[in-house]
Amino acid sequence: MMKKPNISFQILKSLIIALLFISCDTDDSDPPQEELTISSVRINGSNLSNDMSNVPLDGSIEIAFSSTLNSEEFAEAFSFSDSQGEATYDISLTSAGSKAIISYSGLNPNSSYNISINTTTIGNNGEVLSTQFSRSFTTTEAEETKSPCTSATLDCMQQLEITEGFSFEFYSTFDIVSDTDYVWEEIEEVVFSVHGQNRDADNYFRYMTNSLGDVGMLENTLVISPYFKEESGATDTELFWGSDWRTGSDSGNSQVNISSFSVLDVMIDYLSDQEKFPNLRKITIAGHSSGAAFAQHYAIVNTSEASHPDYEFRYVVANNQYFYYPDGNRYNESTGEFYTPADCTGYNYWPYGYEFAPAYVDGITQEDLRQQQISRNTVYLLGTNDTQTQGTLNTTDCAAILLGSNRLERGRNMFIYFETFYSSENNHQKIEVDGVGHDASAMFNSDEFKQLISSN
Incomplete structure (x- = not known):
């Protein structure tokens, strides 16, 4: 007699087979992937x-x-x-x-x-x-950029109050006065281009912007051409000077007397505002002819350099005819020696020497001026063809004649003086521009000047 299959055994068998299939299927699948956070x-x-x-x-x-x-x-x-x-x-x-x-x-x-x-x-x-x-x-918003003004027209004219109620005009590549909110981060150097006796600040502004444009410096250099007005060209609220503006005389205004040197001091103080000019590090004062006399004398007497030791100052004296000497020695071009003149009364008067210096110099001793003149970075930029004695060269005053036979020689003699008496101390250099005469445009646009102004 055949026995009936055990139902419980059959169910158990089926469950075991199913589990085996499930186990095999699980073994063939990929392991779970780890998360990255x-x-x-x-x-x-x-x-x-x-x-x-x-x-x-x-x-x-x-x-x-x-x-x-x-x-x-x-x-x-x-x-x-x-x-x-x-x-x-x-x-x-x-x-x-x-x-x-x-x-x-x-x-x-x-x-x-x-x-x-x-x-x-x-x-x-x-x-x-x-x-x-x-x-x-x-x-953020796009950074605001400024384009330099180079037109030498009223578009580039700025006006700064120098003392209460009296202002001073100058040409400028940037609107540094009216634009009160802008931070001039791009400006690393300021170059003052000082006009000659014709007071043609517009031309000197053009000479300098042309030169700096050629060497790619206009974007980060502020060019300023001061305008030392004469009385006929000034309004009631503007400062003006006679011809001695070039050597630091006081203004001719009846209500106030301000040295032409003080004007630059005020402007440099204005530019020293680190919140407005955070990257300014170099200041160059360059002048030609009467402007060169201004640059040489300002280099010697100014208080700005000592007041702003973080800035590098440089003075470019181009084709000057009126030099200040720290003592009574003068150079004899014939003998190649220095001597003390005995037959020229006043040869040590200002602007040739310390005596009768303008009020700006009050309180500064002659020895102080000597030390400042020795140490300050002064460049004599001389045109080798600036040898004419006709015209504006002073050949009537014995004090001027003692400086040298022409502008070229007067510059050379000044440099020889410091190389002779202070050879290891002076911070002066002489650069001669071959073939150029008494021409500010040619001097400031020469390869020699461009190399100087663009060097570190």
Whole structure:
């Protein structure tokens, strides 16, 4: 007699077979993938919060992860764009490959950008970013830029109050007075271009801007051409001078007396405002002919250089005829020797020497002036053809004649003096411009001057 199959055994058998199939199926599947997380996101050193504003147009983003990244897979998953398209950036990995550095540049101003990382495998060992990452921010406004004014017209004219109720006009490549809110970060140097006896500040402004334009310095150099007006050209509230403006005399205004040297002091004080001119480091005073007399005498007596030790001062004395000597020695061109003249009363009077110096010099001893003259960075810029004795060269006063037979020789003699008596101490140099006469434009646009002004 056949026995009936045991139902419980059959059920158990079926369950065992099913479990075996399930076990085999589980063994053939992939193991679960590990997740990768983001621990911090910083932009230019600050935490990058969503909808951040005023983000710089150039900078870097740092994203720190919990595991090492695969550089190619991360680059594929990463996006950085605004409405106009993908940004310009480079990706590098640091911190053993767990931190991505995104260096970007040239973002569009006042634009909304988004950075994102897709949910995909980006870990070096197959780790997955399980949650999509996204941050948005807005860039800063475009930086305001200023173009230099070079027209030598009223468009480039500025006016600064020197003392209460009295102002002074000058040509300037930038609107440094009226534009009160702008910070002049681009200005690294100021060059004063001082006119000659014709008081043609417009021409001297043009000479200097042409020269600096040729050597690519107009964007970071402020060119100022002071206008020392005579009485007939001044209004009731403007300072004016006689011909001795070139050697520091006081203004002719009845209500106030201001030295022409004090004008530059006030202007330099104005430019020393670090909040408005944070990168200004060099100040050059360059003059030709009567302007050269101004530059040489201002170099010797000014108080600005001592008051502003953080600035580098330089004085360019081009084709001067009136030199100050610190003592009674004068050079004999015939013998090549120095001597003390005995037959010229007043040869040590100002502007040739210390006696009867203008009020600006009050309180400064002759020894102080000697030390300042020795130490200050003075350049004698001499045209080799500036040898004419006709016209404006002073050949009637014995004090002027003792300086030398012509402007070229007077400049050479001054340099010889310091090389003879203070050879190891003086901070002077002589540069001769071959073939140029008494011509301010040719001097300031010469290769020699361009090399000097553009050198560090």
